Amino acid sequence: MPQGSEVIAGIRIPDSQMARAATELVRDTETDLLYHHSRRVFLFGALTGERKKLKYDPELLYVGTMFHDMGLFDSHASETDRFEVDGANAARDFLKAYDVSERDVDDVWDSIALHTTPGIPQHKRPTVALVTAGVEMDVLGIAYHDFTEEQRHEVCTCHPRGLKFKHGILSAFCYGTIKKPDTTFGNVKADVLERMDPTYKRMNFGEMIMDSAWDS
Template identity: 35%
Template sequence: MEKAMTLARVKSVAGVRIADTALCNAAVDLLESCSLAFLCSHCLRTYIFGSLAVRSIGRSVVDEEAAFYGAVLHDLGLVPPYRGDNRFEVDGAEAARDFCTRHHVSPERADLVWRAIALHTSPGIATRLADEIALVHLGAGLDFLGLGLDQVSPQVLEEILAQYPRMKFKSEFRDLLVAHCQHNPAAQVLTWTDDVARTAGCTLHGRPIPTVSQIMAAAPWDE
């Protein structure tokens, strides 16, 4: 498996300090053990972009270590070893909680990481919660969809991409999402990935993934 550079080799990127602790390094080891390089690079960029985004709105992260392994592990639910029967955000959150338990992380911190991962695709919710949760949401959104990219200077962007290149991320990540949808089409219903599933031709009980409007129209009520 192609590997990404481990964060232990750098102290900071674009002014964001990298927490070089045993737990953070263990999180990177877990990420690299099950993910291709393009996904590893995305998860590391998520932490950097998220840290910068949180600063830009005048907030500060108290538990940098929890924020770091929340960002690094936020897409575990998309890779085969951790892909289950739930939407991928929940499967990833469960895998991260197991990681925390194995490394004797307190239940409170483990719950913080769980929520950061489970809610990282939830606009309007994640940013109203703890700064660590907001960091993962904002960082993932910036790297995945470019939300807030106009607030990142060209110099900072160049430094981040030099350390963690995109590696055809858009096409590679879409393929990963499609594989997840094909593996578990039922989990996509009423989530943002239902569009990905329909576009990819996924079916549920022999029919296309239903839209919200279709589910409402078929509900067993007169009006």
């Protein structure tokens, strides 16, 4: 194991130049709450990969998890795209500076763009599946009991959730989507705005069909 490598719950944190640059960019951009969340997502995703005996690339998984909420911040947000797409685009631009294959870049892009679209990521390649697995564990507690108490304790000791993480993550999601509410259509952020923004009106797919320009 490389000298100076950080190991948490048996998982080595990637320490390449690319991984360090990703960490530095996230630290410079995101709040402490989302930085620690992103690191926990990596650890829970990697632990899921180990438990399921999946062959995954820790570097790609790390970049996917570290960038997965980058689109919530004004510095990386577009006016019209979903925040997940903004984060995926930021990761793709970041990876251009490194010797990463087009397929691997696409996997990282998909891992971020799809992480709030349930039912699809688990059928994709490991980078995509494990980013969502980590997010679902840290935010929703999905598969909580598939992790040992020791694993959960060590991950959260090194990267604390804090006393108000649930409220904090909802606020972060709201901040990143409230200016472009139409981007929540078809994904879980519609639930966030419905809870957090009293002026929000959820779009309805059935109504869109009936109100379309077609005669019948």
